[in-house]
Amino acid sequence: MRLVYTSLIFIVLSFVSLGQGITILIDPGHGGSDPGHEAADKNLLPEKDLTLKIALKFGSYLTEKLENVTVLYTRTDDRYPTLDERVNMANSKNVDYFISVHINGSPNTAIKGTESHVHSMSSKASVKLARAFENEFKTRAGRKSRGVKDSDDREHSLQVLKFTEMTSVLVECGFMTNVSEANYLNTTSGQDVIASALFRAMRSHLQETHKNISFTKKTSGSGTTASVGKTYSVQIMSSKEWLDTEKGSFKNLEHAVSRTQVAQTGYRYKYFSGTFSSKSEADDYCNEVKKKGFPDSIVVERKN
């Protein structure tokens, strides 16, 4: 008898969660015979391997951290689904979101930074999500953001954005052709930071857009879930002044500098550089920064 009740409850719960759940299809760009952009340095992995690593990490954060979210992938290993197959999967499975993960390339090796692409600026939901990705890339991941672009900006359409019928965004997580960015994206820490940025943007977007759905996971008492998205940064200085983060000695630092206003008067601004998934990497960078004219630098933990 108890078994019958348990089964009934399970069936009812399944229907409830099916009714209100959100499905996200994550598309790691390229794969198999299509390597995508090759790295600036031949010792580094090509685009197809990095998109897979970042996509799987992004998806695992979503499933580990959020309730009522189902994550699907267009590929989970080194194979090449055609663009038609990727689009068909999104449309036939009726997913709510399609997120394609890529890394850019350019003949100009000096160009670096992230971009989030939508089909058209008139698709409001896609633009909103794309802006959220760029905002996280810039503020928390410390990347240079090149903004949100549509087919008019690109002067061509992207098949996976044009023909998918749901909110869809293609993120370019940096440039393979820029040596420092390719190196960064080849580190586990860099991949963690990018995946965390995608996760945080997606989570805020879901919470704001689907207010009737609870995404908060109830953590079981004994569960020692991984500290997803916990990152470290280096606070390089506090100042009473608003300083341009792209000028002066800030420019000598390896990672972009971000500014946060913490008070209305006095030392109102704090300046940070770099985002790291491990404390030891942040410590190493902190020592480097101290030598470059920021002797008061300290490592700070940034929670989600």
Ligand SMILES: [Zn+2]
């Ligand atoms: Zn690509």
